[in-house]
Amino acid sequence: SHPLDLRLPTPGCFADPERAGLDADAVFDGMTEHLFFTLGKLAPTASNHDLYMALSYAVRDRLMTRYLASLEAIRARPHKTVAYLSAEFLIGPQLNSNLLNLGISKDIAEQALRRFRIESLDQILEVEEEPGLGNGGLGRLAACYMESLASLQVPAIGYGIRYEFGIFNQLIRDGWQVEVTDKWLKGGWPWELPQPEEACFVGFGGRTESYTDGKGNYRSRWIPSEHAIGIPHDVPVLGYRVNTCNRLRLWRADATESFDFYAFNIGDYYGAVEEKVGSETLSKVLYPNDGTDEGRRLRLKQQHFFVSCSLQDMLRSLGNRGIPIEEFPNHWTVQLNDTHPAIAVAELMRLLIDEHYLDWDTAWDITTRSVAYTNHTLLPEALEKWDLTRFRSLLPRHLELIYEINRRFLQQVRLRYPGNDAIQRKLSIIDEDGGKAVRMANLATIAAHHVNGVAALHSDLLKRQLMPEFAEIWPEKFTNVTNGVTPRRWVALANPALSRLLDEHVGPEWITNMELLTKLEERQHDTAFLEQWGATKLSVKRKLAGYIHRQTGVLVDPSSLFDVQVKRIHEYKRQHLNALQVITHYLRIKNGQAEGMAPRTVIFGGKAAPGYYMAKLIIRFINGIAETINADPDMEGRLRVVFLPDYNVKLAEQIYPASDLSEQVSTAGKEASGTGNMKFAMNGALTIGTLDGANVEIRERVGPENFFLFGKTETEIMELQTNGYRPRQIVETLPELAEALRLIGLGHFSNGDGELFRPLLDNLTGFDPFFVLADFADYLRAQDEVNQAWTNRKQWNRMSLLNTARTGFFSSDRSIQDYCQTIWKAEPFPVEITCDVP
Ligand code: GL4
Numbered sequence: 131s132h133p134l135d136l137r138l139p140t141p142g143c144f145a146d147p148e149r150a151g152l153d154a155d156a157v158f159d160g161m162t163e164h165l166f167f168t169l170g171k172l173a174p175t176a177s178n179h180d181l182y183m184a185l186s187y188a189v190r191d192r193l194m195t196r197y198l199a200s201l202e203a204i205r206a207r208p209h210k211t212v213a214y215l216s217a218e219f220l221i222g223p224q225l226n227s228n229l230l231n232l233g234i235s236k237d238i239a240e241q242a243l244r245r246f247r248i249e250s251l252d253q254i255l256e257v258e259e260e261p262g263l264g265n266g267g268l269g270r271l272a273a274c275y276m277e278s279l280a281s282l283q284v285p286a287i288g289y290g291i292r293y294e295f296g297i298f299n300q301l302i303r304d305g306w307q308v309e310v311t312d313k314w315l316k317g318g319w320p321w322e323l324p325q326p327e328e329a330c331f332v333g334f335g336g337r338t339e340s341y342t343d344g345k346g347n348y349r350s351r352w353i354p355s356e357h358a359i360g361i362p363h364d365v366p367v368l369g370y371r372v373n374t375c376n377r378l379r380l381w382r383a384d385a386t387e388s389f390d391f392y393a394f395n396i397g398d399y400y401g402a403v404e405e406k407v408g409s410e411t412l413s414k415v416l417y418p419n420d421g422t423d424e425g426r427r428l429r430l431k432q433q434h435f436f437v438s439c440s441l442q443d444m445l446r447s448l449g450n451r452g453i454p455i456e457e458f459p460n461h462w463t464v465q466l467n468d469t470h471p472a473i474a475v476a477e478l479m480r481l482l483i484d485e486h487y488l489d490w491d492t493a494w495d496i497t498t499r500s501v502a503y504t505n506h507t508l509l510p511e512a513l514e515k516w517d518l519t520r521f522r523s524l525l526p527r528h529l530e531l532i533y534e535i536n537r538r539f540l541q542q543v544r545l546r547y548p549g550n551d552a553i554q555r556k557l558s559i560i561d562e563d564g565g566k567a568v569r570m571a572n573l574a575t576i577a578a579h580h581v582n583g584v585a586a587l588h589s590d591l592l593k594r595q596l597m598p599e600f601a602e603i604w605p606e607k608f609t610n611v612t613n614g615v616t617p618r619r620w621v622a623l624a625n626p627a628l629s630r631l632l633d634e635h636v637g638p639e640w641i642t643n644m645e646l647l648t649k650l651e652e653r654q655h656d657t658a659f660l661e662q663w664g665a666t667k668l669s670v671k672r673k674l675a676g677y678i679h680r681q682t683g684v685l686v687d688p689s690s691l692f693d694v695q696v697k698r699i700h701e702y703k704r705q706h707l708n709a710l711q712v713i714t715h716y717l718r719i720k721n722g723q724a725e726g727m728a729p730r731t732v733i734f735g736g737k738a739a740p741g742y743y744m745a746k747l748i749i750r751f752i753n754g755i756a757e758t759i760n761a762d763p764d765m766e767g768r769l770r771v772v773f774l775p776d777y778n779v780k781l782a783e784q785i786y787p788a789s790d791l792s793e794q795v796s797t798a799g800k801e802a803s804g805t806g807n808m809k810f811a812m813n814g815a816l817t818i819g820t821l822d823g824a825n826v827e828i829r830e831r832v833g834p835e836n837f838f839l840f841g842k843t844e845t846e847i848m849e850l851q852t853n854g855y856r857p858r859q860i861v862e863t864l865p866e867l868a869e870a871l872r873l874i875g876l877g878h879f880s881n882g883d884g885e886l887f888r889p890l891l892d893n894l895t896g897f898d899p900f901f902v903l904a905d906f907a908d909y910l911r912a913q914d915e916v917n918q919a920w921t922n923r924k925q926w927n928r929m930s931l932l933n934t935a936r937t938g939f940f941s942s943d944r945s946i947q948d949y950c951q952t953i954w955k956a957e958p959f960p961v962e963i964t965c966d967v968p
Contacts, residue, residue: 151192152234154241160188161242173246179317181246182225182257185239186320189228190366196375197366199963204285208451208461209959212279212286212949213444215437215474216467218269218416219276219290219378220297221365222779223258224321226251226623227277231368236626259314260780262296263380265420266698267805268506270779271584271942272467274616274805275949278942280369280376281618281642283958284950289440289471291432292322292363292380293416300737300776305753309418309740322363322380330360330439331386334431338527343487351484352527357386358412360439370618370642373961381439383412419739420698421512427520430473434525437474441481455486459499463954466503466578469514469570475501475577476528479535484527490534502953503574503581504611507802508588508596509702518566532559532568539576546603553599575600575607580953584613585803585824587844609952612827613803614945617644620809625787627666628813628934635659644812644938651935660927667790667814667930674788678733678772684760686770690729691920694815695793696777696785699738699745702800706748706890707902708732708793709755711913712771713870713879716759719768728920731770735777735785747890749773754879754887782806787813790930791916794819795909797900799844801825808940814930816919818912820905824940832936836929838919840912841905850904857898860906867906871895 151160164187165171171180204211229239239251248254264270272288279286298309333354343349360381368375412435417424444462448455466472475497482493506512522529536559547553559576561567575581575597583589589610593601601608622629622641632640635653640646653659671688678686695708712732718724734752738745756771774781792810794801794817801823811817811828819825820841829837842850861868871891873879880886894902920926938944950956 152232152238154238157185157188157234157238157242158245160191161185161246164188176246178248178253179257181243181248182254183318183320185243185254186225186258189225189232189234190320192232192234193228193366193368193375195963196368196373196961197377199373200285200375200961201377203959203961205451208453209285210460210954210956211462212284212954212956213440213462213464214272214275214279214286214288214467215440215464215471216269216272216288216290217433217436217470218264218467219272219288219380220264220266220269220779221261221273221276221378222270222619222783223255223260224365225258226255227619228368230618230623231281231370233371258780259317259319260778261314261319262312262778263290263293263416265297265416265418267803268420268468271613271615271805274614274619274942275946276367276376276378277369277616277618278614278946280367280374281372281616282943282946282950283369283372283374283960284946284956285374285959286376288367288376288378289436289443290378290380291413291416291436292382293413294382295415297416297418297737297778298740302749302753302773302775305750305757307738307746307749322365324382325362325364328362328443329384330381330442332358332360332435332438334358334434334524336526338530349484349487350527350530352480358435359384359386360435362439362443373963374959379440379443381413381436383414383435418737419741421507421509421700422739422742423512423514424741425515425517425520427524430516430521430524433470434473434477434528437471438477440471441474441478445481445486455482455488456492456496458496462500463956464501465949465954466501466574468504468506469574472503472514472570472574473525473528475535475573476525476531479531480527483531494535498577498579501574501578503578505571505581505583505588505592505596505802508591509800514570515561515567516570518560518568521568529568532573535573535576536560543603557599571596579607580609581607582609582611582953583802584611585827586610586612587799587821587826588802588823591799591844611945611948611953612824612940613805613808614940614942615805615808615812616942617641617812619783620786621812624783624809625670625813627669628787631662631666632934640938642943644941644943647935647938649935650931654928654931654935657924660924660931663814663931664923664927667788667927670788671790674784677784678774681774682772684756684770684772686731686772687729687767690731690770691790691916692731692733692788693791693793693916694733694785694789694810695795696733696735696774696782697804697806699736699742699748701744701748701900702797704795704797704900704902704905705734705736706751706894707795707905707909708734709748709752710867710870710902710906711909712755712759712769713873714866714910715769715913716755716762716765717866717869717873719764724768726917726921727768728917729768731772733772733774733785733789735774735781737777744889744893747887751874751879751887751890758879782809786810786815789813789815790920790926791815792817792819794822794825795841795905796820796822797905798822798842798847800900808937811933811937812940814934816916816926816929816933818909818916828937828940831939832933836932836936838912838916840908842901842908847901847904850901855898855901855904857903858895860903861895864907866910867903 161184164184236251276288296312301308334356336353336355338352363380365378366375478497482488559572583592593608636649675686675688752773759765759771786809792815794807798820803823818838874887877884
């Protein structure tokens with residue numbers, strides 16, 4: 131580290147908040163100036179949204195010293211930087227997180243706000259729109275990783291797309307999901323800094339041609355037929371109480387008018403205008419699919435667009451600093467967040483060979499020493515494959531390069547497995563079966579120096595099931611990094627009540643060193659403390675109960691067991707398994723068999739991909755069950771079911787802290803990791819779950835006695851599959867299940883319409899591809915155990931405490947340290963700022 135005297139207006143000295151401009155007077159002054167000069171408003175007439183904007187600008191000002199100092203530090207003294215390439219960054223609301231990481235307490239913010247007659251910070255946080263630039267776990271993981279990288283002072287940049295419309299907003303109408311455009315930018319978004327001077331050009335389409343260069347070498351070049359401009363919009367990402375402030379660089383696509391007018395399209399005015407319309411739609415909208423590939427041409431365009439801009443940006447930064455291009459791998463480590471950015475392999479080769487005139491071997495060496503790939507799912511429908519003809523028409527030069535990468539790779543394969551045609555066909559980047567296609571996972575795996583899965587089980591299945599031959603060829607390439615979540619957002623911000631308790635009993639250092647939470651174990655037999663633990667949870671549940679009432683009109687009892695499943699709606703995640711269990715619970719009450727059954731509130735939330743029929747029907751199903759149960763006087767005080775609309779980061783922050791039971795019930799082998807499971811456990815919820823994804827590791831760490839396990843293992847599921855699975859036979863052996871299915875078929879949960887849920891019933895009793903019925907009985911057994919445990923509240927609180935105490939491992943700080951050591955070889959680079967700025 132080295133001191134910088136930048137002579138900047140707000141010094142970055144954490145030791146002295148007043149001089150650092152972090153006191154209430156400074157925040158008030160900042161707000162006043164921004165209200166007047168930036169927003170053109172007078173304080174007495176300012177709305178809450180105006181005040182949100184003013185406070186955000188005042189806070190953003192206070193990030194600038196650290197932001198600029200961090201950029202300057204890396205410019206002056208090169209250090210390896212992580213480039214995290216991701217089509218999604220689900221960053222959530224920014225104001226509170228920046229307040230926390232800067233060290234502006236709620237109290238200070240409220241002192242400033244009171245001078246505008248605002249009593250609580252929450253009133254202001256409420257109006258913040260979150261950028262929904264992601265679908266679910268994959269995008270949220272990228273956001274947690276950006277926060278941890280900054281907190282660990284590792285230089286990093288996140289590269290992605292600034293979608294004009296993020297993930298749709300979800301309404302529920304007559305029990306069905308309705309999608310509404312997410313106009314997150316409409317009120318102005320104060321957290322981004324557009325950098326039009328750093329725009330990049332990206333080509334599409336056209337043709338390639340060969341030519342002879344001045345030295346008599348044969349070369350290829352690409353003559354695109356179309357261009358787009360990428361304008362970077364930078365979002366500062368401040369680490370927790372450190373000077374490191376990295377950036378998230380999101381590219382917005384713009385039209386190429388001037389460029390094409392002068393260089394290509396002279397005379398073709400209308401053609402150029404048409405093209406402008408086309409290129410502006412590039413960053414228009416996020417594809418709303420989680421874990422399914424639709425193979426749309428525009429999606430490939432989006433991918434190439436942001437990847438090309440990002441790689442050009444990295445190469446340019448070397449150029450600006452006079453660093454030779456051969457040094458690329460020492461300055462950049464490029465992480466591919468799933469295959470969405472995998473075109474980077476071909477694009478980096480193209481930039482190095484065609485535009486920087488390197489030879490193949492040098493370019494390949496640079497590429498393979500820089501790029502690593504994270505796989506996030508084994509689901510076959512998620513593995514990206516691009517139709518060859520379509521790929522060629524959009525990226526002809528990239529296809530040539532991919533053919534050459536493939537030719538050289540297959541030569542190696544032939545040497546290793548002589549005469550084994552099947553292996554060659556399987557490992558080839560080009561799928562030759564049926565319609566020809568480019569397999570992005572093969573491209574990423576061949577080029578990457580490391581390929582990792584996201585939980586121990588998933589990484590193991592990746593090696594053994596999805597890519598056994600690759601793993602045999604390159605055993606050292608494959609590794610695991612178990613996912614993690616940032617404790618700043620998911621504990622400190624989301625759960626201030628719990629945080630105060632942790633501060634008192636563990637010390638405030640837990641927030642950057644979650645393993646310290648094991649100190650809580652000392653309190654596991656302390657009755658008074660366990661009561662306080664339970665009371666803290668209850669206070670948070672009261673708040674959620676209020677929210678539920680306001681949103682859905684349903685009154686829920688905060689002292690009932692809050693049983694929660696929030697995540698994308700997917701058949702493999704089995705929300706319908708949970709829903710069936712709720713019906714059984716209902717029937718037991720109805721039939722007078724509910725003695726000893728504690729009152730429960732079952733909460734669901736999550737979006738379905740707009741084209742995923744079965745998932746949307748599952749939402750309708752849950753709402754049908756909720757309607758019947760909540761209207762039945764017999765259920766009063768015993769059972770409530772709610773579907774909370776529009777699950778997003780902001781709502782998640784309210785839900786995790788208020789949960790008692792975390793439903794993690796996916797079919798074993800299908801959920802790569804899950805990250806919600808970690809957020810629940812950290813906040814003291816107990817898990818009912820299968821041996822899937824990170825559940826396995828959560829259970830190992832919290833102890834099997836503090837986890838409600840059920841269901842078939844991945845191996846047992848595979849056996850069922852191969853030996854022939856007959857779901858209908860299961861129904862015959864389980865009267866409670868048969869009765870539930872019968873009632874559904876009679877329209878008991880659909881106002882007498884027996885046809886509404888027919889496709890769901892047929893699917894379950896006919897094929898049941900996710901083994902819902904196979905796990906049903908064991909799930910009921912585990913739910914009974916949950917009920918038993920809940921009735922001994924002291925014991926429950928103890929188990930809850932142990933979940934918090936033992937889940938420090940799932941901090942994204944630990945994940946990032948793993949990536950740094952095993953994959954990136956990147957190190958912290960503290961940024962020093964002199965405190966005695968005049
Ligand atoms: C996902 C996995 O489904 C999920 O289990 C995992 O936690 C997440 C982050 O690694 O990635 N893969 C895709 S695709 N979407 C996800 O959420």
